[in-house]
Amino acid sequence: MAAIELEGLTKDYGEVLANDDVTFDVERGEIFGYLGPNGAGKTTTIRTLLGLLSPTAGTARLLGHDVTDEEQLLTVKRRLGYLPDSPAFDETATGRAVLELHASIKGDERSAELLELFDPPLDREIREYSRGNVQKLGLVTTFMHDPDLVILDEPTSGLDPLLQQRFNEFVRAERERGLTVFFSSHILSEVRRLCDRVGIIRNGRLVAVEPVESLLDRSGKLVRLRTAEPIPPAALEIDGVHDLETAAGPNSETDDVPRGSERAFTFTGDVNVLLDRLRESRVLDLSIEEAPLEDVFMRFYGDDGGDVGSDGDDRVAAGTDASGESGSSGKGGENDV
Numbered sequence: 001m002a003a004i005e006l007e008g009l010t011k012d013y014g015e016v017l018a019n020d021d022v023t024f025d026v027e028r029g030e031i032f033g034y035l036g037p038n039g040a041g042k043t044t045t046i047r048t049l050l051g052l053l054s055p056t057a058g059t060a061r062l063l064g065h066d067v068t069d070e071e072q073l074l075t076v077k078r079r080l081g082y083l084p085d086s087p088a089f090d091e092t093a094t095g096r097a098v099l100e101l102h103a104s105i106k107g108d109e110r111s112a113e114l115l116e117l118f119d120p121p122l123d124r125e126i127r128e129y130s131r132g133n134v135q136k137l138g139l140v141t142t143f144m145h146d147p148d149l150v151i152l153d154e155p156t157s158g159l160d161p162l163l164q165q166r167f168n169e170f171v172r173a174e175r176e177r178g179l180t181v182f183f184s185s186h187i188l189s190e191v192r193r194l195c196d197r198v199g200i201i202r203n204g205r206l207v208a209v210e211p212v213e214s215l216l217d218r219s220g221k222l223v224r225l226r227t228a229e230p231i232p233p234a235a236l237e238i239d240g241v242h243d244l245e246t247a248a249g250p251n252s253e254t255d256d257v258p259r260g261s262e263r264a265f266t267f268t269g270d271v272n273v274l275l276d277r278l279r280e281s282r283v284l285d286l287s288i289e290e291a292p293l294e295d296v297f298m299r300f301y302g303d304d305g306g307d308v309g310s311d312g313d314d315r316v317a318a319g320t321d322a323s324g325e326s327g328s329s330g331k332g333g334e335n336d337v
């Protein structure tokens with residue numbers, strides 16, 4: 001049995017179909033990233049999984065329990081950790097009081113260890129907390145009862161780079177212990193570092209579910225090439241060369257006759273074929289890197305819509321929301337204990 005099972009999940013707000021027939025499973029022990037731009041429907045899926053929203057149609061199961069059944073939901077919540085996108089703790093309570101409340105409801109197996117890692121100021125009242133401190137406290141409350149499954153909505157928003165890294169290391173170590181992690185994110189570098197698989201949601205519809213590696217493989221490599229002499233155009237007329245760009249190289253001596261040249265392109269073909277073709281040129285520099293995940297993302301959301309058959313009206317600046325702040329989408333902060 002998978003840790004999370006979604007079957008035909010649909011949430012219709014009237015004006016907006018926030019989730020439209022969303023179906024996928026998250027296997028036990030995997031880290032699954034749920035990606036999409038603001039308003040794509042990520043939080044709607046998450047809130048449905050938590051039993052905070054009832055679906056218009058479809059089913060959602062956590063660790064085999066139907067989340068629309070109150071009793072089953074209560075049972076599974078003991079094994080679940082949840083970090084909302086805006087944790088809303090009691091403003092007048094201190095961090096310590098918040099932890100005590102969580103401990104009394106869900107238990108406390110490991111707050112001491114988590115406090116060493118994330119270190120929120122426990123003696124301060126929540127109203128004095130910065131966004132980052134709220135997030136740190138949220139991480140402690142999410143993991144302190146040692147859950148089997150965690151659902152995290154934009155977990156690193158507000159954390160500084162050092163803490164983001166600490167969080168990534170922590171989650172990887174938890175996976176080794178068998179934890180299942182489902183998290184939504186805009187931060188593509190984080191997704192790339194952490195996830196086994198990703199689901200991509202666009203306009204409420206799931207457009208891809210696949211391993212991060214295959215997503216990157218499909219998107220090809222970014223090749224940069226510098227040669228002593230301009231490469232004859234025919235040399236790069238091979239399968240898999242896309243978006244070929246030319247620039248005069250640093251060897252250019254005159255405006256009209258560049259002696260060398262630089263070329264950059266995306267390559268989805270066989271690298272050996274490419275290297276064969278380059279044998280006739282004097283190559284000064286060659287780099288072959290993975291395409292940025294941002295480019296991959298743009299294939300789903302960009303002008304051409306890539307393999308999702310875009311209707312082209314909802315472009316996003318993928319990956320630009322490095323602040324991790326999610327936009328407003330009509331949902332208040334909630335904190336589930």
Ligand SMILES: Nc1ncnc2c1ncn2[C@@H]1O[C@H](COP(=O)(O)OP(=O)(O)OP(=O)(O)O)[C@@H](O)[C@H]1O
Nearest residue numbers: 013016018038039040041042043044326327329330
């Ligand atoms: N309570 C609500 N009533 C009506 N529409 C809503 C409600 N909550 C969300 N929506 C709409 O549903 C769509 C999906 O919103 P959702 O919050 O699930 O997206 P998201 O991917 O989580 O976005 P973000 O990254 O900004 O948090 C959006 O168009 C949003 O405006």
